Amino acid sequence: MLGLMQDWPLLCHRIIDHAALNHGERPVISRSIEGPIHITKFSAIRARALRVAQRLERDGVKRGDRVATLAWNTWRHLESWYGILGIGAVYHTVNPRLFTDQIAWIINHAEDRMIMTDVTFLPILEKIAGHTPTVERTIVFCDGAHLPKTTLRNAVAYEDWIAEVDGDFSWKSFDENTAAGMCYTSGTTGNPKGVLYSHRSNVLHAMAALRPDMVGLSMSDIAMPVVPLFHANGWALGFAGPMAGASLVLPGQKLDGASIYDLLTQFKVTCTAAVPTVWLALLQHLEKTGGKLTHLRRVVIGGSACPRAMISTFQDVYGVEVIHAWGMTEMSPLGTTCTLKPEYAELKGEALLDVQQKQGHAPFGVEMKITDDAGQRMPWDGKTFGRLKVRGPAVARAYFKDDGQILDDEGFFDTGDVGTIDRYGYLNITDRSKDVIKSGGEWISSIELENLAVGHPKVAEAAVIGVRHPRWGERPLLIVVPKEGQAASKDELLGFLGGKVAKWWVPDDVVFVAEIPHTATGKIQKTALREQFKTYALPTAVAARGP
Ligand code: ADP
Secondary structure (H helix, E strand, O other): OOOOOOOOOOOOHHHHHHHHHHOOOOEEEEEOOOOOEEEEEHHHHHHHHHHHHHHHHHOOOOOOOEEEEEOOEOHHHHHHHHHHHOOOOEEEEOOOOOOHHHHHHHHHHHOOOEEEEOHHHHHHHHHHHHHOOOOOEEEEOOOHHHOOOOOOOOOEEHHHHHHOOOOOOOOOOOOOOOEEEEEEOOOOOOOOOEEEEEHHHHHHHHHHHHOOOOOOOOOOOEEEEOOOOOOHHHHHHHHHHHHHOOEEEEOEOOOOHHHHHHHHHHOOOOEEEEOHHHHHHHHHHHHHHOOOOOOOOEEEEEOOOOOHHHHHHHHHHOOOEEEEEEEOHHHOOEEEEOOOOHHHOOOOHHHHHHHHOOOEEOOOOOEEEEEOOOOOEOOOOOOOOEEEEEEOOOOOOOOOOOOOOOEOOOOOEEEEEEEEEOOOOOEEEEEEOOOOEEEOOEEEOHHHHHHHHOOOOOEEEEEEEEEEEOOOEEEEEEEEEEOOOOOOOHHHHHHHHHOOOOHHHOOOEEEEOOOOOEOOOOOEOHHHHHHHOOOOOOHHHHHHHOO
16 A cells, blocks of 8 residues: 655755745855855745756757766856756766866766856866867856857857746656766776766755754854865755755855855854865964854864864864764765764763764664675674675665676675774774775774874874885885974874874884875875885885895
8 A cells, every 4th residue: 555645756956946935035155266255045046047957958958968067166056956957967066176087088978968167177178178079068157258268169158058048947857766966986996986866865865964963954054065066966065055945155266274264254154064174274274363263163074084183173272063974975975974972972072082083973864884804794882893884865876887786785885994883873984995004914094093193283284004014014104294384203203193002003104295195075195195105115114124
């Protein structure tokens, strides 16, 4: 017997309908690529998204067609997401920080028919235009006056393009399992892989993200997604924000400490989200200028492990609660958030930080397990490491145009991360499986060492990698970017770590560098570091080898 409730497919455009109808006046503020601040509201975003939909249809874009966006977070980018998916086409976010040939590869693999982009990225697109045959037209997020001369085929200014239709248009309706969006994983090993979100997965995921124990947005929030829409589905904020009726502040192109601080204060942002490197820059700016975070209540930090020192600085110095989050492109992307369950609510000081440094617990809709290499479940005791596997309605079951089986017998996806889960369900990622340092058959967590190292007052950024060792197989090497004007010594840093981890975890050497390489999503690029230090001779290795 079926239930007798209405068939109301979970379609993403219903989110912007809801926002326009119930929170239509709520401001959406952007730092435009042209420079000035631009202010609009949800009702206008919806009206213009309908024009995008109508105009795409006039250009012959049909259900299932891919439309790429290569753009910063602005109101135009947000409108086009809804416009694209509102006719059953698929927004495909492309990360402009990737290498140019990777961008071309991804566009070709997705067979994008159109590209919507910022003026900033025209040089990239011009360079690859001869190698992206499926692309019929480029729509540039600007008005006619700001459209530079370009060699791109059928290039048009977005404002002129949407002005050619009247917006008298209705969204299309279709099955909620229809594809809505697409995002490629960064492909640090091998080619990038396309993750294809459905309307249903995006809607359910946004609802999960809104729970008070996850990101917890409400209509009284002023939320600033610093995380770009092109990074892992924009961490769900392009949907969760309008669903909650939260006001949005979209930072455009300028993501440096001073620019972010300017928006946080000028627009009284209450909640924001980004990877640790962004917050490192903000905290350095605050330290230098003596700035305060008066309105900010919560900062969501994820994408890579949030250093302990960052959590305590935000909370103890600036009074801002840190929500450490873990996820991945394949998970839409939120997997866990570290908010406090009643079991931990009374913790203070270091004990509280011990918990907050973990990646947190899963919401309804994310099931986790940790297993050994043979696939046997491991206990949730907070100590036993295992391969982390997940399943749920917003977790990928396959990659785009790829027949490979990515789920185990129980339907779980292997995240490639290694971690522990404690008895209250708090996940602690110890490493990516390929980054963990294997020393004499035992595992050393590079993440834990990095976190501790950045807690040293003279360290700006730190990375730990495994370097070949004749006796132990691999031993940790600590790579450090000192804070401006500071000189730390090797002994000072190793001594600092010494009391905090098991003796055999202490790195064998320290190198000081001016810069650590980052991936296109702002994470430490371990592959590049491993390549750079491939032949590094650890002093202990030399000793072990003998004269
Ligand atoms: P990209 O590598 O392109 O940024 P993802 O965002 O999908 O792609 O990366 C997901 C991976 O990032 C996770 O599998 C995990 O290894 C790492 N990660 C994300 N959040 C955290 C976190 N809070 N702590 C540790 N690692 C994290």
